[in-house]
Amino acid sequence: MKKLRIGVIGCGSIAQHRHLPEYQINPNVELAAVCDINQERALEVAEKYGVLSYTDYNELIKSGEVDAVSVCTPNYLHAPITIAALDAGLHVLCEKPMATSKEEAEAMNAAAEKSGKVLMIGHNQRFVPSHQKARQLIQSGEIGRIYSFRTAFGHGGPEGWSVDGKESWFFEKEKAFVGAMGDLGVHKTDLLRYVLGEEIVEVGSFVETNAKEFADVDDNAVCVLKTESGIIGTLAASWAYVSKEDNSTIIYGEKAILRLEDDPINSLVVQYSNGEVVKYELGKIQSNDAGGQNNSHVIEHFVNAILLEQEPAVPGEEGMKSLEVILAALKSNETKQIVQVR
Structure with a gap:
């Protein structure tokens, strides 16, 4: 070939x-x-x-x-x-x-x-083993109805790993257009859409620049999201986590709670309502930390x-749907209203 x-x-x-x-x-x-x-x-x-x-x-x-x-x-x-x-x-x-x-x-x-x-x-994030396993468990009905979630992606900011440090384009609005929400938040909107198998239809958000005084883009954002079936949850994206990177997601279902990338050893922990706990050691998520796997x-x-x-x-259509949630979050912060994702 x-x-x-x-x-x-x-x-x-x-x-x-x-x-x-x-x-x-x-x-x-x-x-x-x-x-x-x-x-x-x-x-x-x-x-x-x-x-x-x-x-x-x-x-x-x-x-x-x-x-x-x-x-x-x-x-x-x-x-x-x-x-x-x-x-x-x-x-x-x-x-x-x-x-x-x-x-x-x-x-x-x-x-x-x-x-x-x-x-x-x-x-x-769609290729992380714990995320793929969680999607399978949800699709199979094993977890029952999903009620809520919380997901976070945060680290110390691009200056720690960008080739240009504090001079990086990541901090310039003209080049980056959006900060932590575009760098990290869009990963999480894509992950949620993938794992839950549903579209996000409404967004409320606070998007701030309060940790990097030299930046003219956001470095801390917290969003409340609602899916088409009525699942509600939060998404946090931050460049202000000065210690360990956080890339965790917790999904609260009718029959179990799924903890993804929340435990240093077990990348997926399933806590069933009957008290049973199943731990999956599926390999570390890729990250900028040396401990993460390198093949994305x-x-x-x-x-x-x-x-x-x-x-x-x-495909591009999927990328666009995940981007639209970020655009809705920016609009919500601007208008101080809940925004429908078109």
Whole structure:
């Protein structure tokens, strides 16, 4: 089988920690090129992987050297680069949040449909074993009706792991569009939609900047969410957790409580109403902590979708639905009202 030639656009932390190493270990992939507006960084990464180096994404897209690209740039560039790549007949794996507006997301999905190429969004929480097991338990009826949930994603902030530290684009509204809610909250809206198997229909939120005085995006957000069947719960996204990262979710059902990534050893703990407790040791969630697993499985799903001509695990439509919850949260904070997710 001919290997898939890949280009990675944007050579920051997510590319260096996830995309590039995961492409490199994939037997069906040939890493062909990288691109970054920072020429020094582009050259350094290109040299490390023995690939071509570009500073203009249009040149890479039109080079004929690649079949597919990963878009690992600041958020405001996700849509223009993705659309340009799809229009040029390339498959695209785009980092989350997929876009900065619903209109951008719709344009990306339209470009994917028109080109017939794969567009996948990098929502890796769907591939975490504890999350997949929880979804199965809920779908099988084992947990009974779901009443409530609480989910959190927090760490000390991007300055701890971004290649640019405090100077990172993550803190600039013009480039990031949204802070902790876009970096972490969108992962959790995607996770909830996946695990519960339902859409979120109403959102109320408080979205603040109170921990990073140098940032002009949010660093702490708490949302109340309601699903179509009436499940209610909370989502917290924060860049102000100065000690251990939190990436936990608890789901309260009729017959049991599910604790996901809440225990350091057992990634899923099921506490049944009759007092029985079942513990699953399914391997650690991927994280920026050294203890997390390093393979996010996003790359292999993207590559397989292309080679097997299948629907990607997280298509653009799914990325858009998860983004819409974040957009509703921002609107709720602005208007001080409960917002319907369109």
